[in-house]
Amino acid sequence: MSKILVIAEHLGGKLNPSTARAVSAAAAVKPEIIDILVLADSVEAIATEAAKIDGVSRVLTIARAENAHPLAAVLAPQIAKAAAGYTHVFAPSTTFGKDVAPRVAALLGVAQVSDVMSVDASHTFKRPIYAGNAIITVEADAAHAVVATIRTASWSAAASGTQSAPIEALSLDVALPTHTRFVELKQGKSDRPDLQSASKVVSGGRGVGSKENFEIIYKFADKIGAAVGASRAAVDAGYVPNELQVGQTGKIIAPELYMAIGISGAIQHLTGIKDAGTIVAINKDAEAPIFEVADIGLVGDLFKLIPELEQAIG
Template identity: 45%
Template sequence: MMIKRCSVILANQLAKSNSSSANLLKNIQPLSCNGIRWNSTLLIADHTEETLSPLTLKTITAAKQLGNPITCMVAGPKIGPAVDALKTVDGIEKILTIESDSLKGWLPEVMVNVVMEAHKKNNYSHILTGASSVGKNFLPRLAALLDVSLISEIIGIKSPDTFVRTIYAGNALMELKALDAIKLITVRGTAFDATPIGSADCPVEAFAAESATAPANVKWIKSELTKSERPELTAANRVIAGGRGMKSGENFKMLFDLADKLNAAVGASRAAVDAGFVPNDLQVGQTGKIVAPELYVAIGISGAIQHLAGMKDSKTIVAINKDPDAPIFQVADLGLVADLFQAVPEINEKIDKYISK
């Protein structure tokens, strides 16, 4: 199919030219075929055994901006639900599936072999995945094997070889031009909107990856997931976050009560996590989770640069702090200078009254 497209381009150039053979060959521009014939994107889907991750839909949005044909790879021990959701998304040319128990846990030692095998067969120019724990685990290993640079956590695409990412804890933007023939990229999902589920029926091809086995010295044991009725932190539309100002883990109960009323997730600053108030899976910031909800409420958080890097893309930021000079107020859309131990109970009380009406 790609060769036919290039043939059409070549035929059109021949038809339009009345020059001699020498000039004709000089006028033909091979690059007009390169973008169609050789440039292609492999996108490794992020998913669980039950569902496709919203991060994948955001990564697809980024991949579309490259302008290449997109092949999505879905790999894991149970991929049916993810494939069913992905095949309806518009703009995908093909889905490669690898279903194997050896992919349980998405170990980087296994994933890198599977992706490498697919790349050797199809020679992709761009390989993308979301900046999740899975993607950030195996893509650096793939970059080392291919001897190319990894382009991590991009937030914008200028062209197929020029990307935008943050540096200095999000205080500066870097425009990066990649010179490697193969671009390996992780995408920060908070910077892109999710591609909507459409009505397409993308073809699915089973990929028999002979290398989908773990090395003898590597074994997946188990994973322990924290189950909660609240939304997952990185996917929540509302986030209530507490900082060092909460003073103790027991005081976080106020935030959990507020989050339950608002159907929100609960987050925390690194200071609160380091103090042992809450577990580290709630940490928001440069060394924690990156979030961009519709509403972010920062309670007792001063607003260190590292924390701002993880939440400053939120649509509406509300800050509650008794220090009027706290840096968090510089990025907040709404600010309340007050003692949180008075303000939060009052907010909970007013919400209860509103709900009971």
């Protein structure tokens, strides 16, 4: 039977929703055990939150001062050691997971399976290739541990219940590298919903025209309680910071509602919204590729249509 170890992603003492999505993927394997591994300097609050996720057998913790910040070079040797006896090691396909999982795979001497979007069998998975234009079936060697990153946009988060899984502290004898050190974390702060977990996202593209004009996107997003995203063209033009980029080289998201405003719809952008529920497009070019995937399309000047939508919403 399969035994799966899910690596918890967290920041500021709070568990990232991507962890519960990785648990959903683990459950699809129908394993005997799903354990979550929490690595931090202070693990209690994170472990307590992780223990409430439905389907979790145990929460294992490694509390070390070196784990205060998620440095892949430091975490990977500990994860590889903790993975002994497990058939699978899953991490979310986020910046965190993409950083740490390849190192874990290398230490375990296996090839990584990336961006798992569905599970066919315990060692057979589907993942996107060619910017999401094709889906490939990958079969991992059953004789070795599977290290995989989970495409979080393709999985709903496992529910959190009232039950609490047991929490156990691990004590591992692992020599940690000293060539990598934490300097500082720079991240944008916003009162808006988180882009990767928001149920509604309003994105602007090159058609918005300028950094100043992008205020219309922020204002409309705030009106409907949505997160704000952007196309790569808007980011490259300096309209918004790159943490708002949606697409193949940005964030892969799956909101219930996605509004693409002034976005033409390059394939790299469409890759990032492949799993969105309802897609609404506003563009003055009726031939824009975004209309091919949109559920609702409005052709016209966004600077006239957005105020009209705001007025209609009330």
